[in-house]
Amino acid sequence: MFRALWLAMLFSYLGTWMQDVGEAWVMTSTTASPLMVALLETAVGIPLFVFALPAGAMGDAMDRRKLLIGAQAWMFAVATSLGIVTLLGGATPTILLMFAFALGIGAAATAPVWQAIVPELVDPVELPAAIALSGIAFNVARALGPAVAGGVISATSPGVVFLLNAACVLFVIVTLVRWQRRAVASSTPPEQVASGIRAGVRHVLHAPGSKIVLVRAALFFVPASALWALLPTIGRVSLGLGSLSFGAFVAALGFGAILTVTLLPRVRERLSLEALVKLGTLAFAAATLVLAFVRVLPIAFLAMVVAGGGWIAIVSSLNVAIQHSSPDWVRARALAVFAIVFQGGVGAGAALWGGVAERWGLSAALGAGAGVMVCGILFGARFRIEARRSEDVAASLHWPKPVLVSEARPSDGPVLVSIEYAIDLANADAFLAAVHELGRVRRRDGAVEWAVYQDAAAPARFVEEFLVESWSEHVRQHARVTIGDRALEARVASFHVGTEPAQARHLLRARPA
Incomplete structure (x- = not known):
């Protein structure tokens, strides 16, 4: 053809x-x-x-x-x-x-x-x-x-x-x-x-x-x-x-x-x-x-x-x-x-x-x-x-499926994703350089806001947070992460010294009934 x-x-x-x-x-x-x-x-x-x-x-x-x-x-x-x-x-x-x-x-x-x-x-x-x-x-x-x-x-x-x-x-x-033309299957919702x-x-x-x-x-x-x-x-x-x-x-x-x-x-x-x-x-x-x-x-x-x-x-x-x-x-x-x-x-x-x-x-x-x-x-x-x-830009599809008690609707949101890291303070500067590079990837793939915070009471605790417009947009983020991004995520994760791997938490905006 x-x-x-x-x-x-x-x-x-x-x-x-x-x-x-x-x-x-x-x-x-x-x-x-x-x-x-x-x-x-x-x-x-x-x-x-x-x-x-x-x-x-x-x-x-x-x-x-x-x-x-x-x-x-x-x-x-x-x-x-x-x-x-x-x-x-x-x-x-x-x-x-x-x-x-x-x-x-x-x-x-x-x-x-x-x-x-x-x-x-x-x-x-x-x-x-x-x-x-x-x-x-x-x-x-x-x-x-x-x-x-x-x-x-x-x-x-x-x-x-x-x-x-x-x-x-x-x-x-x-x-x-x-x-x-062959129909291209997609695991993500159709995009407007x-x-x-x-x-x-x-x-x-x-x-x-x-x-x-x-x-x-x-x-x-x-x-x-x-x-x-x-x-x-x-x-x-x-x-x-x-x-x-x-x-x-x-x-x-x-x-x-x-x-x-x-x-x-x-x-x-x-x-x-x-x-x-x-x-x-x-x-x-x-x-x-x-x-x-x-x-x-x-x-x-x-x-x-x-x-x-x-x-x-x-x-x-x-x-x-x-x-x-x-x-x-x-x-x-x-x-x-x-x-x-x-x-x-x-x-x-x-x-x-x-x-x-x-x-x-x-x-x-x-x-x-x-x-x-x-x-x-x-x-x-x-x-x-x-x-x-x-x-390098091929989809890696390595992000795990989010753990949810109830099914989220595509229009639910905004979605706040937070990831907590335990970092040896001797490596804090190197970690921050790497995680800020990762922040550009988060914004590129759909985050409208991104930041990393350090706990004032426990300085070895760092929290990365990014905000996505809707649940459907976050689902698309899962499909957008590339093989090159996976290597960068692994570099960021290598600074984590906690006993358990760093886990992502998903928070949906709460509204009164």
Whole structure:
């Protein structure tokens, strides 16, 4: 099934890149404003910023296949409508931005869910290869889509390009309808979307690996958006390209990415994810700087090839890092937060760099973007990306079932969990360091409050307490503890010197009858 969905993914990306070139061509044909051209990226990015996290929460709580079918049906309707409007001559800059925004809504609903289904289709050891294959689909489409779009525009009209995108979306819908997705059994109660969003944000904020990836993503995508936002202006205004040559110019990015993807498996054997992100950033910054000042066509095409290689090295490395940092129960939401940073950075950056280009010129905007990327490498040294094994985030399921006199209802709560430790005071500082590290895990997995207390009358007695919103949320905590967390819990428990193991007590809020 991975092969069929990969082919559908290829068609989806092919249509997207054709759509991008068609929109850029129409926009640059109807306005000379760099800001309006750059706002195309913003129009697509805003929906992803707003809707990606709810979509990710729905993807973790509902049937991902049905969500994808619904999102693709929306995109089919929007792309078809835009094609008809364009053929009738009604595609003004404002209308184009509105349709780009509408397509962005569909992309926001699709992106985190689509990425989250990949681990369902392959073994954990095959995940990096599956992500790389997804990158190949994206970049093959990036190489072919713009060239096809340029040829179609030259022969017919941008409206036909938009209708071809709709046809690609229809192929995706047919493939998803044919997919017989296996039901995933869950031992925990179904999670509501609102609480799911809170849980997803809480997990990302308290998972160091995820936070580092998001910081590094923001440091790159905001300045890198200068090239994406101003690419139509570079091609049509600075280089004076026609529809065919402009399509080939954009396709050069995909060609560079394909070359890089073929080398990445061997490169990853020698270089860490951190090194790949740094090298990719330097390559993309250098290409942006060349395009800021060089107007020689062969050199500009070569710069686009280098930019494509740098881009895929960074995006694939960050994607692998965020997937390896996220357990299955929250993966779609973690990817949604990554998509928010990605598209939010590109969308906000596009408006910023478009404004800079409008006021100070194209070269100033691209040069500044390249400079900020290099500064991001220096600042990012404080946030190193560390490789993690998929096994570390697998559920350990080692917590014992709570001892209860009567059955608790899912809505009962809040729940106060307390664990008492007897600690040799000579090891108190080491214990506190370890238990505070464990506190971040408790918050990550659902605790809204956490603290550790020392008994003033018996200083060797320490009590860890954390508060959870409801009994159902605490039940989910049991399923969220990972193998890596189990090792940390064992380290904390090793400081306990009591005659009996440290026991957890569960207190439910008492209310009058």
